[in-house]
Amino acid sequence: MDEQTHERVRDLVAAVPPGRVATYGDIAAIAGLATPRIVGRILREDGFDLPWHRIIRANGVPAPHLLTEQLERLRAEGVLAVDFRIDLKRYRWDPNRE
DNA sequence: CCCATGACGCGTA
DNA sequence: ATACGCGCCATGG
Numbered sequence: 165m166d167e168q169t170h171e172r173v174r175d176l177v178a179a180v181p182p183g184r185v186a187t188y189g190d191i192a193a194i195a196g197l198a199t200p201r202i203v204g205r206i207l208r209e210d211g212f213d214l215p216w217h218r219i220i221r222a223n224g225v226p227a228p229h230l231l232t233e234q235l236e237r238l239r240a241e242g243v244l245a246v247d248f249r250i251d252l253k254r255y256r257w258d259p260n261r262e
Numbered sequence: 263c264c265c266a267t268g269a270c271g272c273g274t275a
Numbered sequence: 276a277t278a279c280g281c282g283c284c285a286t287g288g
Binding site for chain 3: 165197198199200202205
């Protein structure tokens, strides 16, 4: 991976404020990546010190293996899940609105 | 070089 | 809502 984009993604993830969420696609789009897969990959290998729990799938559901942990962390900061699903309409982070 | 494997996403059925 | 298929692309074998 390009060290540039790697940092870029890290910064973007870190920029998502508490109580808000973003999708892998959102981050990828802003970072100018061709595919959201890269975002997941970066978080996997280097996302332990980031608010990774604020990154979810486009359908509002967290990655399967993190489901419990992630929803718990989100709940702790006010993001509530209904039937394991986050309401993107309400919690999605809008960079231009904060 | 070819192939499989993902913290993904979208269109179809 | 569920299930596939396909595109995407970095990595590792």
